[in-house]
Amino acid sequence: MNISVIGAGYVGLVSAVCFAELGHTVIGVDNNPEKLLALDEGKVPIHENLLPELLQRHLGHRLTFSSSISHAVRESDVIFITVGTPQSATGHADLGYVEAVTREIAKHITSMKLIVEKSTVPVRTSDAIRRTMTLNGASPRLFSVASNPEFLREGSAVTDFLYPDRIVIGVEDSFSEERLREIYSPLCDGSYYRREDLIPGCGASAAHFIVTNTNSAELIKHTSNAFLAMKISFMNAIANIAERVGGDVDQIREGVGADRRIGTSFLNAGIGYGGSCFPKDVLAFRAVAREVGYDFDLLDAVMRINKDQRHQFLRKVRDALWTLRDKRIAVFGLAFKAGTDDVRESPAIEIVEALVNEGCLITAYDPVAMPRALSELGLRVGENTVRMASDPYIAAEDVDAVLILTEWNEFASLDLPRLHSQMRLPVVIDGRNLYRPEVMEAAGFVYYSVGRAA
Numbered sequence: 001m002n003i004s005v006i007g008a009g010y011v012g013l014v015s016a017v018c019f020a021e022l023g024h025t026v027i028g029v030d031n032n033p034e035k036l037l038a039l040d041e042g043k044v045p046i047h048e049n050l051l052p053e054l055l056q057r058h059l060g061h062r063l064t065f066s067s068s069i070s071h072a073v074r075e076s077d078v079i080f081i082t083v084g085t086p087q088s089a090t091g092h093a094d095l096g097y098v099e100a101v102t103r104e105i106a107k108h109i110t111s112m113k114l115i116v117e118k119s120t121v122p123v124r125t126s127d128a129i130r131r132t133m134t135l136n137g138a139s140p141r142l143f144s145v146a147s148n149p150e151f152l153r154e155g156s157a158v159t160d161f162l163y164p165d166r167i168v169i170g171v172e173d174s175f176s177e178e179r180l181r182e183i184y185s186p187l188c189d190g191s192y193y194r195r196e197d198l199i200p201g202c203g204a205s206a207a208h209f210i211v212t213n214t215n216s217a218e219l220i221k222h223t224s225n226a227f228l229a230m231k232i233s234f235m236n237a238i239a240n241i242a243e244r245v246g247g248d249v250d251q252i253r254e255g256v257g258a259d260r261r262i263g264t265s266f267l268n269a270g271i272g273y274g275g276s277c278f279p280k281d282v283l284a285f286r287a288v289a290r291e292v293g294y295d296f297d298l299l300d301a302v303m304r305i306n307k308d309q310r311h312q313f314l315r316k317v318r319d320a321l322w323t324l325r326d327k328r329i330a331v332f333g334l335a336f337k338a339g340t341d342d343v344r345e346s347p348a349i350e351i352v353e354a355l356v357n358e359g360c361l362i363t364a365y366d367p368v369a370m371p372r373a374l375s376e377l378g379l380r381v382g383e384n385t386v387r388m389a390s391d392p393y394i395a396a397e398d399v400d401a402v403l404i405l406t407e408w409n410e411f412a413s414l415d416l417p418r419l420h421s422q423m424r425l426p427v428v429i430d431g432r433n434l435y436r437p438e439v440m441e442a443a444g445f446v447y448y449s450v451g452r453a454a
């Protein structure tokens with residue numbers, strides 16, 4: 001199948017590379033010239049496991065990049081839209097990029113195409129795409145619009161794409177369903193796993209292929225993200241209760257999660273969810289519900305608990321260090337989660353910003369996110385306010401406390417005696433519960449974590 005993917009960001013680039021891996025001919029389109037230059041040279045502009053290897057495998061063969069939507073429309077049967085849908089000032093999703101791409105497609109369409117929205121969008125966006133196509137001169141006989149929400153996570157994006165639990169498509173006609181079935185067939189009939197299997201054995205059970213109408217598919221995406229965010233906030237609320245009464249959130253998670261109806265995933269208490277999706281999508285879904293006349297105030301509580309979790313953590317830092325002005329603090333982790341260099345809406349960045357504003361001197365280390373974090377922090381608190389270190393032990397030299405803010409594996413296996421010897425005071429405040437309290441106490445640390453007695 002000839003496919004184009006418009007918007008070569010976290011979702012679009014992974015999708016383009018993985019569609020090529022599934023045997024399709026793919027044009028990745030972006031309007032950022034620097035990104036295109038890097039991609040044409042085989043350089044992946046983001047940190048994502050396995051993406052460089054797959055890009056190398058397909059670039060110049062089944063996969064090419066272009067800045068031209070007209071070229072992409074001409075050369076492909078199916079056009080995926082994967083541009084950003086950021087939060088607008090009103091809390092709604094800003095659909096300006098989706099609209100701009102739709103208008104551009106409408107201008108160039110001359111034969112039958114399937115347009116697929118893969119960006120996360122509010123319900124009824126596919127109707128708006130249809131309307132916009134026609135308004136901009138495209139004949140309704142020349143296109144169909146379908147929804148195919150994406151569920152990949154950053155940090156495991158390639159394997160999430162190639163080994164999904166489910167593929168959801170929202171369609172209004174059999175033409176769209178047939179094309180999308182064909183595109184994803186190697187993941188649903190198991191043939192990809194027999195042929196190329198990136199991780200042998202991982203695709204033992206083929207993906208569920210779920211066909212709905214477009215409105216339901218759009219709602220499935222918002223529902224999934226809101227539900228996952230709710231699980232995290234729920235557990236953060238439990239952690240706050242456990243802390244106050246001497247419970248242990250790890251034990252609670254195990255005890256609750258053993259019930260197969262609940263499960264243990266997405267129940268890790270911490271410093272609250274971040275990233276470019278959960279925060280904006282929960283807010284956007286809240287706005288959608290309000291607009292259709294339903295007061296989904298459960299989502300307000302999810303967002304409030306999430307925000308408060310940062311404050312709870314800062315309160316712990318104050319409890320541990322008393323006053324903050326001129327305190328030296330090492331921060332381990334700046335990315336919003338492990339496995340990525342993405343710092344968009346990272347709780348770690350928010351916490352660093354708050355500590356800088358209270359007069360702390362911060363030295364930070366993250367295995368891959370330091371360049372992006374530096375520019376983000378530069379914008380928020382000014383350049384040179386935070387020093388970056390080349391490893392965690394250098395970051396910890398002579399500090400009053402270490403804060404663990406991202407759950408990178410390397411922070412879970414630190415050389416504890418070495419860390420201890422570097423620090424001025426042996427205080428560790430762990431926002432990701434990477435250690436058992438008794439282990440840290442035995443190593444001589446004063447250890448604070450989330451949802452467990454200090």
Ligand code: NAD
Binds near residue numbers: 032082277
């Ligand atoms: P991103 O900002 O990383 O990428 C968007 C890309 O689109 C950028 O490279 C930008 O240059 C390009 N672009 C914007 N306007 C364009 C235009 N007119 N023509 C060509 N290219 C254009 O965004 P992302 O994180 O990949 O997210 C994209 C969408 O997917 C969002 O709706 C997001 O909610 C959703 N989503 C994201 C993830 C994730 O993990 N990041 C997962 C699932 C769904």
Ligand code: UGA
Binds near residue numbers: 150225274
């Ligand atoms: C999330 C969803 O997991 C994906 O299915 C979805 O496709 C994507 O959003 C999206 O729509 O963009 P992502 O944001 O990449 O993926 O990463 P997650 O692993 O979901 O983590 C999100 C945030 O929640 C991170 O800050 C993470 O640290 C936090 N988290 C996650 C917790 O605090 N506790 C947990 O148990 C799990």
